[in-house]
Amino acid sequence: MKVTRASYVEEACIGWGDSESTNGSGNGELEYPVIPVNQQTNTVETPLCDVILPYHTGALPYVEEAVRSILNQTLAQGQNQVVLHLIADGILPEDDPVVSQFEYLANVRTYYTEEAAGPYVGCLQAFQYLESDYLAIMDGDDIALPHRLEYSIRKLKETNADIFGGCMLQFVDYRNQDDSVLDRWNEIPIHRSVKRKDGYTVVNCTMVIRRQVFEELNGFRDFFCGADIHFIQRAFDAGYRFHCAEEIVGLRRLMSSSISNNRHTGIGTDVRKEIHAQQQSDFQAIKDGAHPRKFGSLDQHRRSKALIRSKPEKHQIHNLEIHVTHACNLACKACSHFSNENVGTNVSLASLTEQMSFWSHRIAPKQFSILGGEPALNPELTEIVRECRKQWPDSRLILVSNGFRLVKHPLLPQALEETGCELHVSIHHKGSEYTQKVEAVRELLNEWQNEFAFKLEYRSSSEKWRMTFEGEGAEIRPRDDNDAEASWKICPSKYCPQIFEGKLWKCPQVAYLRLMNRKHQLSDEWSEYLDYQPLEPYCSTIELKEFLERKVETICKMCPAENYFFDLPSPLRSQ
Numbered sequence: 001m002k003v004t005r006a007s008y009v010e011e012a013c014i015g016w017g018d019s020e021s022t023n024g025s026g027n028g029e030l031e032y033p034v035i036p037v038n039q040q041t042n043t044v045e046t047p048l049c050d051v052i053l054p055y056h057t058g059a060l061p062y063v064e065e066a067v068r069s070i071l072n073q074t075l076a077q078g079q080n081q082v083v084l085h086l087i088a089d090g091i092l093p094e095d096d097p098v099v100s101q102f103e104y105l106a107n108v109r110t111y112y113t114e115e116a117a118g119p120y121v122g123c124l125q126a127f128q129y130l131e132s133d134y135l136a137i138m139d140g141d142d143i144a145l146p147h148r149l150e151y152s153i154r155k156l157k158e159t160n161a162d163i164f165g166g167c168m169l170q171f172v173d174y175r176n177q178d179d180s181v182l183d184r185w186n187e188i189p190i191h192r193s194v195k196r197k198d199g200y201t202v203v204n205c206t207m208v209i210r211r212q213v214f215e216e217l218n219g220f221r222d223f224f225c226g227a228d229i230h231f232i233q234r235a236f237d238a239g240y241r242f243h244c245a246e247e248i249v250g251l252r253r254l255m256s257s258s259i260s261n262n263r264h265t266g267i268g269t270d271v272r273k274e275i276h277a278q279q280q281s282d283f284q285a286i287k288d289g290a291h292p293r294k295f296g297s298l299d300q301h302r303r304s305k306a307l308i309r310s311k312p313e314k315h316q317i318h319n320l321e322i323h324v325t326h327a328c329n330l331a332c333k334a335c336s337h338f339s340n341e342n343v344g345t346n347v348s349l350a351s352l353t354e355q356m357s358f359w360s361h362r363i364a365p366k367q368f369s370i371l372g373g374e375p376a377l378n379p380e381l382t383e384i385v386r387e388c389r390k391q392w393p394d395s396r397l398i399l400v401s402n403g404f405r406l407v408k409h410p411l412l413p414q415a416l417e418e419t420g421c422e423l424h425v426s427i428h429h430k431g432s433e434y435t436q437k438v439e440a441v442r443e444l445l446n447e448w449q450n451e452f453a454f455k456l457e458y459r460s461s462s463e464k465w466r467m468t469f470e471g472e473g474a475e476i477r478p479r480d481d482n483d484a485e486a487s488w489k490i491c492p493s494k495y496c497p498q499i500f501e502g503k504l505w506k507c508p509q510v511a512y513l514r515l516m517n518r519k520h521q522l523s524d525e526w527s528e529y530l531d532y533q534p535l536e537p538y539c540s541t542i543e544l545k546e547f548l549e550r551k552v553e554t555i556c557k558m559c560p561a562e563n564y565f566f567d568l569p570s571p572l573r574s575q
């Protein structure tokens with residue numbers, strides 16, 4: 001065999017037997033849902049707010065702070081309610097030190113333009129990618145306070161307004177302490193959004209707009225700078241409702257390289273003068289009866305090809321696995337997933353969906369394996385198979401099961417056919433009692449195959465069963481052969497990284513050792529192995545690549561450096 005465990009996936013091990021459900025699973029028939037899974041409520045929220053954050057080369061030293069201040073919004077805590085659109089304006093990906101830090105996050109979209117077009121044109125071009133009902137503008141050199149979006153949207157809802165404006169505390173960047181910047185800071189320590197007698201001033205980086213309103217007004221005019229003032233006046237003229245609050249919702253960085261201060265586009269430059277003249281002409285035309293919508297530029301830019309999505313490359317790997325239950329109805333001695341020890345229970349569809357979503361936009365496994373424990377102990381198995389296909393659309397999908405509990409899932413064969421998921425039935429003993437029980441499984445699967453087309457394989461998993469550690473239960477001890485290289489070389493699990501508790505783990509032994517420890521409080525001999533750090537979902541692209549390419553590492557010395565084969569006793573649990 002293919003040794004015990006999920007080794008080369010094709011040989012992934014499972015449990016079978018026909019014993020009572022384990023203490024660990026605590027399931028059995030009683031936990032099968034009364035409401036079909038596909039009728040249960042979806043836990044994934046629709047985003048509430050899009051944030052567009054364009055940045056130019058002058059803002060590069062500050063963008064990271066701006067991005068993190070949006071990622072840390074209270075509105076986004078625990079739920080992906082904020083979608084952040086990062087636009088590198090005139091910065092190619094290879095010259096952008098920022099994008100690779102954030103592109104992997106599920107709620108971050110990244111784009112670039114080859115020619116700088118200014119932040120407002122960037123917003124117009126990105127409009128087609130918005131996903132929610134509210135749009136917030138963020139500057140690449142400013143910092144949003146954590147409550148900015150939560151506060152603004154709450155106020156918009158409470159007051160039924162269309163556009164929110166707040167205040168920003170200004171500060172001088174430590175790299176820009178020249179006199180003119182300091183003077184401006186002394187003059188206006190707080191930049192406020194306020195009502196004027198003939199309109200409003202809304203600080204750009206505090207602005208939150210109902211998306212529909214932005215569209216109705218045909219967006220910003222495609223000025224390189226100053227288009228926010230133009231937009232706000234048109235919104236006022238068109239009769240939209242404003243809510244300006246005294247609340248400080250951000251920190252505004254004063255510096256000499258900002259768009260409003262640099263020598264090319266800053267106040268007083270020819271560019272500004274030209275824009276100002278155009279602005280006055282537009283305002284006069286509106287006074288003379290033109291509709292404010294006429295002076296927006298969204299229609300011209302919303303299908304622009306100038307904005308290029310810089311989708312991160314997915315990391316290709318051979319195989320990736322997930323446990324849909326940590327319980328098993330078999331008890332194979334020395335199970336390298338510790339599933340014979342009743343170390344855990346079923347993992348819910350909602351949890352699996354979330355855990356996979358942390359990684360499915362970053363990793364492209366050739367093969368994705370649905371394992372346990374015995375997967376059929378999980379009452380949501382059919383929906384889990386469908387969800388796995390959604391998350392891994394291009395992977396060979398394999399469900400590994402002993403077969404004994406498949407009878408509990410009458411809708412599974414249809415899902416196997418529709419998702420192209422293969423079913424691999426693993427046989428764990430040659431004894432007559434076991435073989436007899438497998439016959440019933442074969443009959444069931446023959447019936448399924450008469451009706452549905454799916455690939456079915458039977459494989460022996462007990463022929464070369466090996467010890468991966470010493471002892472049982474709380475008494476287990478690592479092999480400690482002290483030859484990590486040799487251990488890794490013969491390791492059947494070396495291409496079996498696991499998604500477990502949302503993180504990425506090197507192999508099943510390392511991942512599920514945690515469960516074993518939670519149950520038995522293992523001896524100090526395991527301490528160094530229990531100190532292993534899995535990869536967190538918020539890792540950078542570089543860290544992910546390094547993790548996936550890592551081969552032998554120190555922790556491998558806990559495993560045997562040579563094969564210690566033994567005859568696996570019947571894994572059937574006593575009735």
Ligand code: SF4
Pocket residue numbers: 004005013014015016328329330331332335336337338339340372373374428571
């Ligand atoms: S006890 Fe372990 S090795 Fe045996 S079938 Fe279950 S998961 Fe596989």
Ligand code: SF4
Pocket residue numbers: 487488491492493494506507508509510553555556557558559
């Ligand atoms: S720790 Fe290393 S040798 Fe042991 S199972 Fe994991 S990958 Fe294999």
